[in-house]
Amino acid sequence: MRLISVYLIGLLFGIGISVSGMSNPAKVINFFDVAGTWDPSLAFVMGGALGVAFFGYRVVLRAPKPRFGAAFLLPTRRDLDGTLIGGSAAFGVGWGISGFCPGGALPVVGTGRAEVLIFAAALMAGILAAKWIMARRASALAKA
Amino acid sequence: MTIETAFTPFASLGGGVLIGLASVLLMATVGRIMGATGIVAGLLQPVDFADWSWRAAMLVGMFSGPWAVFLMQGSLPAIEVPVSRGMLIAGGFIVGLGVTFGSGCTSGHGVCGMARLSPRSIVATGVFMLTAALTVYVVRHVIGG
Numbered sequence: 001m002r003l004i005s006v007y008l009i010g011l012l013f014g015i016g017i018s019v020s021g022m023s024n025p026a027k028v029i030n031f032f033d034v035a036g037t038w039d040p041s042l043a044f045v046m047g048g049a050l051g052v053a054f055f056g057y058r059v060v061l062r063a064p065k066p067r068f069g070a071a072f073l074l075p076t077r078r079d080l081d082g083t084l085i086g087g088s089a090a091f092g093v094g095w096g097i098s099g100f101c102p103g104g105a106l107p108v109v110g111t112g113r114a115e116v117l118i119f120a121a122a123l124m125a126g127i128l129a130a131k132w133i134m135a136r137r138a139s140a141l142a143k144a
Numbered sequence: 145m146t147i148e149t150a151f152t153p154f155a156s157l158g159g160g161v162l163i164g165l166a167s168v169l170l171m172a173t174v175g176r177i178m179g180a181t182g183i184v185a186g187l188l189q190p191v192d193f194a195d196w197s198w199r200a201a202m203l204v205g206m207f208s209g210p211w212a213v214f215l216m217q218g219s220l221p222a223i224e225v226p227v228s229r230g231m232l233i234a235g236g237f238i239v240g241l242g243v244t245f246g247s248g249c250t251s252g253h254g255v256c257g258m259a260r261l262s263p264r265s266i267v268a269t270g271v272f273m274l275t276a277a278l279t280v281y282v283v284r285h286v287i288g289g
Contacts, residue, residue, distance in 0.1 A: 003201040005173045010202040013166035013178070014209015018221035020159025022250075023210075026147040026224035032280035039149045041156040046254060048160025049167070053259035056168030066175030073176055075247075078263050085271055087246025088253070090238055092272035095250075096279025098235025099227060102243060103163075103180035103251035108223055110207025115225045119236040126240015127185055134244070 002068040014107035020045040023108040023116075025099025032096060094126075145226045146284070167256050174198050179252020181243040246272070 021027040021041055030039035065071055095101050100119045108116050167178035176182075176198075183199050190196040214220050225232070243249045246268055248257060253272075257265020 002173070003197060006170070006198045006201040007205040009166050009169045009173065010205020011208050011212060012162050012169070014206040015212050016159045016162030016166060018159070018210045018213045020156045020163065021149070021152060022159070024149070024222050024224055026226050027149045029226060029280055030149050032277040033284055034277070035281060036284055037146055037148045039151055041152045044153045044156035045160035045163065048157040049164035049255045050259055052161050052164025053167050053255050056164065057171060057259050060168055060172045063172070066171065067173045069175040071175060072171065074260070075177065075257070075262065080264060080267055083245050084247060084264055084268055087242045087244065088268040088271040089242070089275045091242030091246050091249060092275030093279045094235045094238030094242055095272065096276040097227065097231050097283065098239065099225065100232070100235065100239070101250045102184060102239065103249060106180050106184070106203065107206040107209040108221065111210050111220055111223070113223055115229070115232055116223065118229060119232045122233045122236025123240045124184070124188065126237040127244050128188060129237070130241045130244030131185070131189065
């Protein structure tokens with residue numbers, strides 16, 4: 001039941017991304033190209049998703065625990081640091097260069113389109129490279 | 145290269161509502177934030193089978209999304225790529241580094257974190273939207289212009 005539910009949630013996300021235009025790099029880049037061929041559509045994606053999540057979370061998090069888990073796992077950090085800001089700044093640069101973000105690209109990996117597979121492979125290489133750097137940094141700190 | 149796209153407020157709003165609904169349902173069932181970055185990162189470095197299996201189920205569900213759209217409207221969602229393969233590779237690698245150090249992307253920070261009014265997510269979202277807009281400006285109007 002747990003895995004079927006999560007599969008259907010992934011399906012819902014995949015349909016939402018496909019319909020919204022987030023998996024279309026031309027549309028994503030045009031959203032940011034205010035000085036050129038501007039297409040403000042993606043503001044509606046963010047608005048719709050945020051509106052539903054804002055109210056939905058408030059209802060769901062009143063329950064003592066999730067349906068298939070022992071507890072809700074929510075990030076608790078509230079501090080701002082250079083890693084968060086630098087990482088996010090880099091993410092925006094990569095998003096602007098390619099037109100794909102991870103959530104926009106993953107569902108359309110299912111279409112097998114070459115451009116998406118190339119982006120997804122580079123994305124995974126980037127994630128693993130960052131994890132490797134973080135692990136090295138942590139072990140250097142542990143030794144010091 | 146520039147490809148013009150049509151303004152689609154209703155489809156985009158509808159898609160956004162489904163994305164929001166998926167994040168609320170994931171919280172209600174497995175109790176996790178729906179971040180594409182976190183889901184993939186957890187698949188690449190598994191903790192245990194129970195944790196790996198929901199991520200895999202979620203990813204397979206995501207892959208089915210475009211095909212469900214194909215069944216409903218008779219065509220796959222448009223994927224128009226106005227950039228070179230080199231830019232896809234460079235952009236993808238930079239996105240991978242950025243979302244890992246930045247602990248999230250558009251779904252995790254932009255939707256889930258902002259909905260929880262997390263200060264880290266609000267700042268992260270502001271920063272990546274700004275640098276994305278600046279990058280597009282530089283690529284299209286400074287280098288390309």
